[in-house]
Amino acid sequence: MATINFGGVDETVITRDEFPLFKAQEFLKDDTIAVLGYGVQGPGQALNLRDNGFNVIVGQREDSASWQKAVEDGWVPGETLFGLEEAAERGTIVCYLLSDAGQIALWPAIKEKLTPGKTLYFSHGFGVTFNDQTGIVPPKDIDVILVAPKGSGTSLRRLFVAGGGLNSSFAIFQDASGEAFTKATALGIGVGSGYLFQTDFKKEVYSDLTGERGVLMGALAGIIEAQYQVLRQRGHSPSEAFNETVEELTQSLVPLVGENGMDWMFANCSVTAQRGALDWKGKFREATLPVLNDLYDSVASGAEAKRTIERGSTPDYREKLQEELKEVRESELWQTGAKVRELRSNTTNVEA
Numbered sequence: 001m002a003t004i005n006f007g008g009v010d011e012t013v014i015t016r017d018e019f020p021l022f023k024a025q026e027f028l029k030d031d032t033i034a035v036l037g038y039g040v041q042g043p044g045q046a047l048n049l050r051d052n053g054f055n056v057i058v059g060q061r062e063d064s065a066s067w068q069k070a071v072e073d074g075w076v077p078g079e080t081l082f083g084l085e086e087a088a089e090r091g092t093i094v095c096y097l098l099s100d101a102g103q104i105a106l107w108p109a110i111k112e113k114l115t116p117g118k119t120l121y122f123s124h125g126f127g128v129t130f131n132d133q134t135g136i137v138p139p140k141d142i143d144v145i146l147v148a149p150k151g152s153g154t155s156l157r158r159l160f161v162a163g164g165g166l167n168s169s170f171a172i173f174q175d176a177s178g179e180a181f182t183k184a185t186a187l188g189i190g191v192g193s194g195y196l197f198q199t200d201f202k203k204e205v206y207s208d209l210t211g212e213r214g215v216l217m218g219a220l221a222g223i224i225e226a227q228y229q230v231l232r233q234r235g236h237s238p239s240e241a242f243n244e245t246v247e248e249l250t251q252s253l254v255p256l257v258g259e260n261g262m263d264w265m266f267a268n269c270s271v272t273a274q275r276g277a278l279d280w281k282g283k284f285r286e287a288t289l290p291v292l293n294d295l296y297d298s299v300a301s302g303a304e305a306k307r308t309i310e311r312g313s314t315p316d317y318r319e320k321l322q323e324e325l326k327e328v329r330e331s332e333l334w335q336t337g338a339k340v341r342e343l344r345s346n347t348t349n350v351e352a
C-alpha cells in the first residue's frame, strides 16, 4: 500500500509493483470467479481475468445475444459458460456485472447462492448504497467488495490487449473473512489495473453518477449540441460547425490534455486562443456550477437511482434506449460527424 500525494492531499493507492500478478494468481488459485452478465464490463473483466491466468466462468441468460457473444469469445457452454444462477452456484467469487437494474431483478435468486465464505464483487456502489430502493442487502457472512474500472469495459479490454491497462477504484463493504482487502487487490490487479485507488461504496457511486451525468457524458453532449446550434444559427456550414466543436476536440486538443494537462493543451494553441479560453473558462464554470450542484443533490437524494431503476426495469427499456440513441445518431450534428470521420487524413502523408 503506497501513500501518494495528489495535489497536496495524501491518498492510499495500491500498485502492481507491490502486489504483482503472480501474487494475485497465488492468492486466488483455489477460487472460481463467476462473472455474471456479459454486457460491457462483463466481457472486459472476464477476458482479462482469463488471460491473466485465473479460473473464470461466465453466467448469462441463455436466450440472449450476449450469450452468443460469450460463445464467440471462447466461453464454452457447460464448461465455462452457464445460466446466471448456475454460474453463481459454481463461483466462489461472484462478480455481479448485470446492469444496475438487472441486479435488482436477479437478486432474490443470486442471494440464495451466496453461502458463507463466498465473495460478492461489484463494479459499482449502486446496488448496496441505494439498498432502500434496490433491496440488495448481502448476507452477513460473506465478503462484499468493489473494483470499479475508471472507464468503459471496452477500453478496459482494448488497453489490456494493447499491453496497458485501466486503473480502478476499490472498496470494502463487508469483510467476513478478514481477507477482503487482499481479495479486492488481487481482483483489481487481475482485471488489468496497474493502480488501485481506495474509496468506499457510497463515494464511488456518488462520484461515478455525477461524472457520467456531468462532464464525462451528459455535459459533454449538451455543450456540444449548444455550440453547434449557435454556429449553425449564425450561418456556419455543418462541416465548419462540427469541426470547430467536435473534430478538433477529439482529434487534436483532448489528447493533448490527456497527455500533459490543460495548460499543456493551452500552450500548444495560439496566444489568441489562450487569451480567449482563459477569459471565458470562468464564465462557463460559473454558469455550470448551479447545474452540477443540482446534479449532485439529485444523486445524493437517491432521485437519480430511482429514475435509473424505474426506467431500467421496464420490459422495453433497451428498445427505448436504442430509439433515443438513434435520434442522436440521425441528428444533423452527428450525421455531419459521420461524414467528417470518413475524411480523416490518416493516410495522406504516407501515400506516394
Ligand SMILES: NC(=O)C1=CN([C@@H]2O[C@H](COP(=O)(O)OP(=O)(O)OC[C@H]3O[C@@H](n4cnc5c(N)ncnc54)[C@H](O)[C@@H]3O)[C@@H](O)[C@H]2O)C=CC1
Residues within 6 Å of the ligand: 037, 038, 039, 040, 041, 042, 060, 061, 064, 066, 096, 097, 098, 099, 100, 101, 102, 103, 105, 106, 123, 124, 126, 148, 149, 151, 152, 153, 154
Ligand atoms: N459499462 C461500463 O463500462 C461500466 C459499468 N460499470 C458497472 O458495471 C456493472 C455492469 O454494467 P454494464 O456492463 O454496463 O451492464 P449492461 O447494461 O451492459 O448489462 C450487463 C448484462 O446484464 C444483463 N441484464 C440486464 N438486465 C437484466 C435482467 N433483468 N435480468 C438478467 N440479466 C439482465 C444484460 O443482458 C447484460 O448481459 C454495473 O454495475 C455498471 O454500473 C462500471 C464501470 C463502467
Ligand SMILES: CC(=O)[C@](C)(O)C(=O)O
Residues within 6 Å of the ligand: 149, 150, 151, 152, 153, 208, 212, 216
Ligand atoms: C464507463 C463508466 O465508468 C461509466 C460511464 O461510469 C459507466 O458506464 O457507468
Ligand SMILES: [Mg+2]
Residues within 6 Å of the ligand: 149, 150, 151, 208, 212
Ligand atoms: Mg464510471
Ligand SMILES: [Mg+2]
Residues within 6 Å of the ligand: 208, 209, 212
Ligand atoms: Mg457509471
